[in-house]
Amino acid sequence: MIRGFLKLAVVEDDKSSKKLFQKAINESTLVAGMIFFQQSNELLEYIDGPQNHVPDIIFLKLDPMVKNFLKDLRQVRKQHQLRNTLIVIYSSGASEQLIEDTFVYGANVYMDKPHTYEKFREVVEKILKINFQYLESNLNIENFIYRT
Amino acid sequence: MISMHLTYDAQKVYMKVLEECLKASSIEYELNGWSEVKLKGQPALSEIRTFKNKLREAGIYVIENSRHELIQRTKDTISEMILHQEDLKSPKLSTYLTEKLNYSYTYLSKIFSEHTHYSIEHFVILKKIDYAKKLLLESRLSLTQISYKLGYSSVGHLSKQFKKTTGMTPTAFYNIIQKRNRTL
Structure with a gap:
């Protein structure tokens, strides 16, 4: 089945980063809608809510300062409703060990957040296109790992 | 009461309705014969959806299947x-x-x-690497044997394409999945 568009959820608390996402996503023809959350637990509440909305892709900011980041990530990954949802972790500077850990704890994609808008838009679009193939074709989501 | 008997030119009616629907939307178009419409530029998905709904109301359907x-x-x-x-x-x-x-x-x-x-070419690469991952995790084949099975000219070629597609080496991928299976 060809869906033709993607539903995104972005967990981000910084205003300028939100704007960056909004601008890049507005330029993409692949996306149908996007919703922001301040924290991952808000996302989980939303998914558990009566409307039962499930995003196709979750963009989750990796904040090394957040003590339980990996635990939170694992909680998101283990949600039954999100078994076919792809998780993209992004950060502008994380250690190699932490990046590896995000994959171990269930991330599908790690995006090294570019510093310029053009590059950011380009990388996001590339990620959306690859994720779209995984969502639309008979490819193994469980083993889908991609590092930009 | 006045009774009138009607006759109609189906194709003419269809063309008129189609053109009206197209004009009602803001999408620029070009008609190719009478069964193909080319939409110019890059209209939003919602615009296309509205256009399709309008056509459907008139009994005209977009063949997608x-x-x-x-x-x-x-x-x-x-x-x-x-x-x-x-x-x-x-x-x-x-x-x-x-x-x-x-x-x-x-x-x-x-x-x-x-x-x-x-x-298509990129999809083939994605699909091949997906299969290579499966073989790496589930079979006892070596990377060299996998590269042969998938028609690569050398193990180096497979490794290079694997790295380009996933962002990591086959060994790093294997280790991550093993750790993940123990963690999740």
């Missing part, structure tokens, strides 16, 4: 080709698809990328 079915058949044929790569004597992707699907490769490429936002 045949193209979607062709894309699915293309994907299935690619999977089949990858699975039997070993038995095929250096098959050329374009020849293989043309022979199996009876369409020119140019046409298939165009339809495929329009609907999937991905080229």
Whole structure:
């Protein structure tokens, strides 16, 4: 089945980063809608809510300062409703060990957040296109790992 | 009461309704014959949806299934080709698809990328690496044996394509999945 568009959820608390996402996503023809959350637990509440909305892709900011980041990530990954949802972790500077850990704890994609808008838009679009193939074709989501 | 008997030119009615629907939307278009409409520029999905709904109200339907079915058949044929790569004597992707699907490769490429936002060539690489991952995790084959099975010219070629597609080496991928299986 060809869906033709993607539903995104972005967990981000910084205003300028939100704007960056909004601008890049507005330029993409692949996306149908996007919703922001301040924290991952808000996302989980939303998914558990009566409307039962499930995003196709979750963009989750990796904040090394957040003590339980990996635990939170694992909680998101283990949600039954999100078994076919792809998780993209992004950060502008994380250690190699932490990046590896995000994959171990269930991330599908790690995006090294570019510093310029053009590059950011380009990388996001590339990620959306690859994720779209995984969502639309008979490819193994469980083993889908991609590092930009 | 006055009774009137009517007759109509179905094609003329259809063309008039179609043109009215097109004019009512802000999409720029071009008619190719009487059953194909080319939408110019890049209209938003919502605009296209509104346009399709308007047509539906008038009893005109956009035929989508045949193209979607062709894309699915293309994907299935690619999977089949990858699975039997070993038995095929250096098959050329374009020849293989043309022979199996009876369409020119140019046409298939165009339809495929329009609907999937991905080229056939890139999809084949994604599918091959997906299969390589499966073999790496589930079979006892070495990377060299996997590269042979998937028709790569060398293990180096497979490693290079694996790294480009996933962002990591086959060994790093293997280790992560092993750790993940113990963690999740």
